[in-house]
Amino acid sequence: MRRRFYIIALHAHGKILPETYELISFVRDIGGEEKTGIILGSKPGIVMMARELAQKTGMDIICATSKYLENYNAQGYKDALKGLIDCTDPCYICIPHTATGFDFGPLLGAALNIPCISAIEDVHDGVLIRSMFGGRIHARIKPPGPCAILTVQPGAWEGSAACSGPAGPVRIVHSDISPGKTIIHKLKVPASKDVGFADAEVIISAGRGIGSEQNLALIKRLAAMFQRSAIGATRAACDLGWLGYDHQIGVTGRTVSPRLYMACGISGAVQHISGMRNSRLIVAINTDPHAAIFRVASYCIVEDIKTFIPLVLEEYSRMSGISF
Amino acid sequence: MGMNILVCVKQVPDSADTIELCEGSSRIIYKEGTVFRMNRYDEFALEEALLIKECFPGTIVDAVSVGPDRVSLSIRKALETGADQGIHLRVESDQYLTPFARASLIAGFARAGSYDLIMAGIMAEDDMECQVGQILAEMLCLPCATSVIFQEMSKDEKTVYVEREIEGGVHECITLPMPALLTIQSGINTPRYPSLSNVLRARSQKIEMIESQMAAALIMDRTVIGLGYPRQPSAGEYLEGTPAAKASALLKILHEAAIL
Numbered sequence A: 001m002r003r004r005f006y007i008i009a010l011h012a013h014g015k016i017l018p019e020t021y022e023l024i025s026f027v028r029d030i031g032g033e034e035k036t037g038i039i040l041g042s043k044p045g046i047v048m049m050a051r052e053l054a055q056k057t058g059m060d061i062i063c064a065t066s067k068y069l070e071n072y073n074a075q076g077y078k079d080a081l082k083g084l085i086d087c088t089d090p091c092y093i094c095i096p097h098t099a100t101g102f103d104f105g106p107l108l109g110a111a112l113n114i115p116c117i118s119a120i121e122d123v124h125d126g127v128l129i130r131s132m133f134g135g136r137i138h139a140r141i142k143p144p145g146p147c148a149i150l151t152v153q154p155g156a157w158e159g160s161a162a163c164s165g166p167a168g169p170v171r172i173v174h175s176d177i178s179p180g181k182t183i184i185h186k187l188k189v190p191a192s193k194d195v196g197f198a199d200a201e202v203i204i205s206a207g208r209g210i211g212s213e214q215n216l217a218l219i220k221r222l223a224a225m226f227q228r229s230a231i232g233a234t235r236a237a238c239d240l241g242w243l244g245y246d247h248q249i250g251v252t253g254r255t256v257s258p259r260l261y262m263a264c265g266i267s268g269a270v271q272h273i274s275g276m277r278n279s280r281l282i283v284a285i286n287t288d289p290h291a292a293i294f295r296v297a298s299y300c301i302v303e304d305i306k307t308f309i310p311l312v313l314e315e316y317s318r319m320s321g322i323s324f
Numbered sequence B: 001m002g003m004n005i006l007v008c009v010k011q012v013p014d015s016a017d018t019i020e021l022c023e024g025s026s027r028i029i030y031k032e033g034t035v036f037r038m039n040r041y042d043e044f045a046l047e048e049a050l051l052i053k054e055c056f057p058g059t060i061v062d063a064v065s066v067g068p069d070r071v072s073l074s075i076r077k078a079l080e081t082g083a084d085q086g087i088h089l090r091v092e093s094d095q096y097l098t099p100f101a102r103a104s105l106i107a108g109f110a111r112a113g114s115y116d117l118i119m120a121g122i123m124a125e126d127d128m129e130c131q132v133g134q135i136l137a138e139m140l141c142l143p144c145a146t147s148v149i150f151q152e153m154s155k156d157e158k159t160v161y162v163e164r165e166i167e168g169g170v171h172e173c174i175t176l177p178m179p180a181l182l183t184i185q186s187g188i189n190t191p192r193y194p195s196l197s198n199v200l201r202a203r204s205q206k207i208e209m210i211e212s213q214m215a216a217a218l219i220m221d222r223t224v225i226g227l228g229y230p231r232q233p234s235a236g237e238y239l240e241g242t243p244a245a246k247a248s249a250l251l252k253i254l255h256e257a258a259i260l
């Protein structure tokens, strides 16, 4: 029996999120043929989105509606999906590994009593690949049983192009779920300060590997070599209080694509890389030759930033006659 | 009044430099001298629990960890930081346990303990699965919020308001009825250092040891078929030579790219 792939569409503010289309490329790479899309929400908006999904993908779409699905809530998603998906036949349930996806994915796995393999970033010969230790190590995974939840790392696959064939059928079903236990309030967008990313041609970023707040001076001097530069940071560097969160780059920070991105003492966790991978030129300085950041870098420098950056500054002063 | 809070703490190796991979196997070997420490996200979870304890007198904070003998050190660290009691759900060897297996063991314990609030980290830094808290919540039928970056307990201890950090810096704001489970995102607070008095108290304190009877089915539930270093797919160039040679090579590259 062929395995069915359920693609759980995520949406926000009336739009289907691009990660949904990335799931389709993932399923293609794993060789899945039987696909069903599921989209959850409240009428009437959700029906429009379901039609759009059917149009763009050609997939069969189940559109599950309930007034308790008007806003995303983990319990509603879990209960509605549990009611729709029958695990007696082989199936993989594919969900984007976003803050929404990893919120309800493992819950659904536990509710259906099937394993959840999270944050998948590659597929080789049908084997799933996911990162451990900040991307330094890859695990090869085969789900143990016929059914599993698979959460897929955003950005790991290109979104699939719209299909040229006919729109798939949309089946609208009412989900008979009870109101969630949680009260949902309005979204909040915390105020943020401009740290000059928009105008910057060059971003010099600091990670935990710079070692201490004092060494930030090196990063600042390096940045001062360039005319339009800004200072970026990893979440770890911000957590340590070395830089404000407005400097944070990554999934929960800013996305940037400067002409030059220099990663100093940054391991290259996927959550960071997703915010800077489209930079034109990436230079990484790290003492660990296996650091994951080197896999996205154009130029890899295995050195200690404490000794290497002073050498760069010195050499540049010699060349230009200006001291930094 | 006061609450009973359980904090889940995982022990992880301090750095990936001291781990070795066994070709063709799914086991990680920790080299001699590997330093282990508490998962950083769990430090934030523990701190948040201690902050609640300070606001709600009578609150008890327990720390639980699943793992082999070595993890008792991280439980001790939790006691030194201010937790009241430590529980070690001991498993025999250093084998990989699936999130489901780890959550089952914690659920088996927590069921008996009746906690008002369970806190976990959003993710373990070694396996990076982001799952144990959510599975645990489902097993214990608790409402759950992940990626929590702010929480405020109601005065009557009946509900907790939380802000979850989602993509693009947006916060999703919800109120959960208690008892509940929260997985904590980094940056929610600044974890404290152990105080001398707590270090002294912790020294003589016993950690409750529970031998875990792992169901055979859970041990068989192995999904990892191999570990390895990623292939090097990028066309990235490693600069070679002395540090000074690398520095001038870098400047030349930036100059040629018309950035400098």
Ligand SMILES: Cc1cc2nc3c(=O)[nH]c(=O)nc-3n(C[C@H](O)[C@H](O)[C@H](O)COP(=O)(O)OP(=O)(O)OC[C@H]3O[C@@H](n4cnc5c(N)ncnc54)[C@H](O)[C@@H]3O)c2cc1C
Residues within 6 Å of the ligand: A134, A206, A207, A208, A209, A210, A211, A233, A234, A235, A236, A237, A248, A249, A250, A251, A252, A253, A254, A264, A265, A266, A267, A268, A269, A270, A271, A272, A275, A285, A286, A287, A288, A291, A303, A304, A305, A306, B122, B123, B147
């Ligand atoms: C839901 C979620 C969202 C997240 N969002 C983000 C995000 O938006 N942005 C983000 O950055 N992270 C994010 N993270 C965290 C992310 O997973 C990593 O923990 C973080 O990016 C690691 O930061 P780092 O590279 O500075 O630190 P580490 O991973 O600790 O790496 C430090 C690096 O420095 C190197 N080093 C050490 N000493 C030196 C030296 N002297 N010279 C040179 N190199 C040295 C080490 O070899 C190591 O590679 C998120 C995590 C989660 C769970």
Ligand SMILES: Nc1ncnc2c1ncn2[C@@H]1O[C@H](COP(=O)(O)O)[C@@H](O)[C@H]1O
Residues within 6 Å of the ligand: B008, B009, B010, B011, B039, B041, B042, B064, B065, B066, B067, B099, B102, B119, B120, B121, B122, B123, B124, B125, B127, B128, B129, B130, B131, B132, B133
């Ligand atoms: N072995 C363990 N013992 C105690 N808590 C754990 C263990 N593994 C995971 N956790 C908790 O679950 C969180 C998420 O872990 P994970 O799902 O493995 O990424 C961690 O931050 C811990 O709070």
